[in-house]
Amino acid sequence: MSAVTDSIRQRASFLRGEIARHDRLYYVEARPEIGDADYDCLYRELETLERQHPELDDPDSPTRRVGGAPLENGFAPVRHDPPMMSLDKAHSKTELLDFDFFIRRQFPDFAPTYVVEPKVDGVAFSLLYRNGRLERAATRGNGEVGDDITANVRTIRSIPLTLPTAAAVVELRGEVFMPRQGFLDLIARQEAEGVEIFMNPRNAAAGSLKQLDSRVTATRPLDSMIYATGALEGVDFPTHQAFVDTLHAWGVKTLPWRRMCADIPEVFAAIDALEQQRHAFPFEIDGAVIKLADRTRYDALGATARSPRWARAYKYAPERTETVVTAITVQVGRTGVLTPVAELEPVLLAGSQISRATLHNADEIARKDIRIGDAVWIVKAGDVIPAIEAVLTEKRPRAATPFVMPDACPACNGPVVRLADEVALRCANPACPAQLVCRLDHMAGRDALDIERMGGVVADALVRRGLVATPFDLFRLKRDDLAVLDLGEAGKSRLFGPKNAERVLTAIEAARMLPLHRWLFALGIPQIGATVAEAVAACHARFSDLAASQLLRDVVGLYDALAEAQQSNPRGAANRKRDDAGRTELQHRFDAACARVENLGESLVAAGAARRAADASRPAKYTTTVKEEAARALVVFFESEAGRAAAATLAALGIDPVRAAASASASDGPLAGATVVITGTLSAPRQTIANRIKAAGGRVTDAVTSATTFLLAGYSLGGAKHNQALALGIPILSESDLEARLLAAPAPAPAPAPAVATAPRQGELF
Ligand code: IVH
Numbered sequence: 001m002s003a004v005t006d007s008i009r010q011r012a013s014f015l016r017g018e019i020a021r022h023d024r025l026y027y028v029e030a031r032p033e034i035g036d037a038d039y040d041c042l043y044r045e046l047e048t049l050e051r052q053h054p055e056l057d058d059p060d061s062p063t064r065r066v067g068g069a070p071l072e073n074g075f076a077p078v079r080h081d082p083p084m085m086s087l088d089k090a091h092s093k094t095e096l097l098d099f100d101f102f103i104r105r106q107f108p109d110f111a112p113t114y115v116v117e118p119k120v121d122g123v124a125f126s127l128l129y130r131n132g133r134l135e136r137a138a139t140r141g142n143g144e145v146g147d148d149i150t151a152n153v154r155t156i157r158s159i160p161l162t163l164p165t166a167a168a169v170v171e172l173r174g175e176v177f178m179p180r181q182g183f184l185d186l187i188a189r190q191e192a193e194g195v196e197i198f199m200n201p202r203n204a205a206a207g208s209l210k211q212l213d214s215r216v217t218a219t220r221p222l223d224s225m226i227y228a229t230g231a232l233e234g235v236d237f238p239t240h241q242a243f244v245d246t247l248h249a250w251g252v253k254t255l256p257w258r259r260m261c262a263d264i265p266e267v268f269a270a271i272d273a274l275e276q277q278r279h280a281f282p283f284e285i286d287g288a289v290i291k292l293a294d295r296t297r298y299d300a301l302g303a304t305a306r307s308p309r310w311a312r313a314y315k316y317a318p319e320r321t322e323t324v325v326t327a328i329t330v331q332v333g334r335t336g337v338l339t340p341v342a343e344l345e346p347v348l349l350a351g352s353q354i355s356r357a358t359l360h361n362a363d364e365i366a367r368k369d370i371r372i373g374d375a376v377w378i379v380k381a382g383d384v385i386p387a388i389e390a391v392l393t394e395k396r397p398r399a400a401t402p403f404v405m406p407d408a409c410p411a412c413n414g415p416v417v418r419l420a421d422e423v424a425l426r427c428a429n430p431a432c433p434a435q436l437v438c439r440l441d442h443m444a445g446r447d448a449l450d451i452e453r454m455g456g457v458v459a460d461a462l463v464r465r466g467l468v469a470t471p472f473d474l475f476r477l478k479r480d481d482l483a484v485l486d487l488g489e490a491g492k493s494r495l496f497g498p499k500n501a502e503r504v505l506t507a508i509e510a511a512r513m514l515p516l517h518r519w520l521f522a523l524g525i526p527q528i529g530a531t532v533a534e535a536v537a538a539c540h541a542r543f544s545d546l547a548a549s550q551l552l553r554d555v556v557g558l559y560d561a562l563a564e565a566q567q568s569n570p571r572g573a574a575n576r577k578r579d580d581a582g583r584t585e586l587q588h589r590f591d592a593a594c595a596r597v598e599n600l601g602e603s604l605v606a607a608g609a610a611r612r613a614a615d616a617s618r619p620a621k622y623t624t625t626v627k628e629e630a631a632r633a634l635v636v637f638f639e640s641e642a643g644r645a646a647a648a649t650l651a652a653l654g655i656d657p658v659r660a661a662a663s664a665s666a667s668d669g670p671l672a673g674a675t676v677v678i679t680g681t682l683s684a685p686r687q688t689i690a691n692r693i694k695a696a697g698g699r700v701t702d703a704v705t706s707a708t709t710f711l712l713a714g715y716s717l718g719g720a721k722h723n724q725a726l727a728l729g730i731p732i733l734s735e736s737d738l739e740a741r742l743l744a745a746p747a748p749a750p751a752p753a754p755a756v757a758t759a760p761r762q763g764e765l766f
Contacts, residue, residue: 122177171230182221448522669697680714
């Protein structure tokens, strides 16, 4: 280490300036002046100088973009002041006329002009620069409170670490996104590594920002654009154009497309032009944003509870795209159902790469007349699952071949049957390996026995190598068999390894002790989902009680008696025309059925498995904890060969799961008594978060009502639940708020509602 001379100091400062300038040229302006090798040379020289002279240390140095150790305690909460709002949607051009009309009415002597910009489909975020230095970056969270993601955001090279301004506070707001190509490269990498792949660029951007280790974020191709302001001190922008021009001069990335419009007809033309070009952008766009150009009027216009009155979002129709059906394959599911799947020439649709679409069943294929080789329109049904909308028959090649469902199972060659009143075909071989793989996968799932690393390829390999012939064989697996399990395909070998084997065996051992509801769900009985399994487990002490359960039979009996009472009701429409003798007989049947309803109902009430409605109707009304379909399915299952075999095998393995004790920790947990509704995209699967809420004593329900304690809001605000919560004054919490509560000492008193702006807040918009 040697003393720092002025010339060394100057050299370091020069290098930092140069690197920042080249970052800007490359990442912001897309017009690099030097090649990678020259850039690396500058960077390495700076790194060497900094290593030799630690006194030169400067957190704003470009070498300090990627941080050190991962965050240990998650992301710190950041309160947004002013809040980060959302945009009201204009669903049609008429609604944009209304928007214009509203603005003219507010300012009678003013001819409003507008800006139209793309609506970027990424993750909204905020950057806070204090005295020109990037101090903090945050996600929007629920708009009031977000997560501090500074370390991650610093790794995004299009974001300057310093701004050439003397302004005390500059808060910039915009979107972090993953460009399409970067997304495709990332999922190719993830696929090659065999890890779970992101669904679309927005999820990839959100997932990358949620990394606790910024070194991981640094490997993700993230980019950013700024389109609005938050808090400002010492600087002001009278118009949107002035704002954009200043950002440009500061080297901040703004949207690459923008139209200034003198009036609403020009706005219409701009949103049409943008729609034409939306696919040409290197990133996803889900609409246009129309903003009043004159920012000095923003304060006077104010905001509604969640959106400023000076802008509107105009969403484009859901995307559809054309591709070709290259083949139709058939998948065999857990219950043996054969599902035809269209294999497609890969295309990007609404942000995800699509190469397959479910065809549901043979009837659907026939109805749409889909043939192999056809050109088709695909759309995203409900914006998630791709589906074939229609065939472009005019493009049908002569060689296009109609598809015929196989008459043998494609996985095991077993017989295929069509059950009465079902459209689906099923493989009737209970030992079918494809079904077995699905059942194993299900059994290992998070809500079932939660055996990490057991799903997918591992389940497949276990079945292929004959190590597992029923899901219960998991409990007979040997360490050595697992360690040398070859997951490879086509001659390439990839061993599972001793460490993974050890982990799986530990998880399998732990699974023996899991409570009844998890096991019930794990068995994959038709109709028995995770919630139903909980209800069934709530009224049975242990698994071995289920096969002979009188309670389940009583539920079935109750619903049978109700049906009989309905049929024989003398006042029923169908029964009114009977003669006297017929009526008397009906009345007898009706009375008997009502008596049975009451008998069974009361015994269920006594067992704590039903509630009786307060009214005095005949037959009496009961709500049962275990619903009709579930009770029937369980009775059928435990009388079937498969059900008896499952019960016998578990008994032989010495496994008899018991009902989860209403755990003390849950009933006085930090969320005891809280009723929570979840909305938006969260950092983990919804079920995982729901489980944590339940473990802390809370209840998770679907609809926001006055009984809701709080709404847990993920990334996407503005849905029906969010509106309902605002309307009812229900507190809206971010994930970080939830974290804070989960860590809190048991104090179930609901916190007051966060200050959501319910009236326009002057001077506090952006
Ligand atoms: S300006 C009110 N301009 O779309 C917030 N927003 O619900 C700032 N968005 O989360 C409005 N592209 O963050 C604005 N060019 C753009 C935008 C944009 C995307 C986001 C915004 C908000 C969501 C609308």
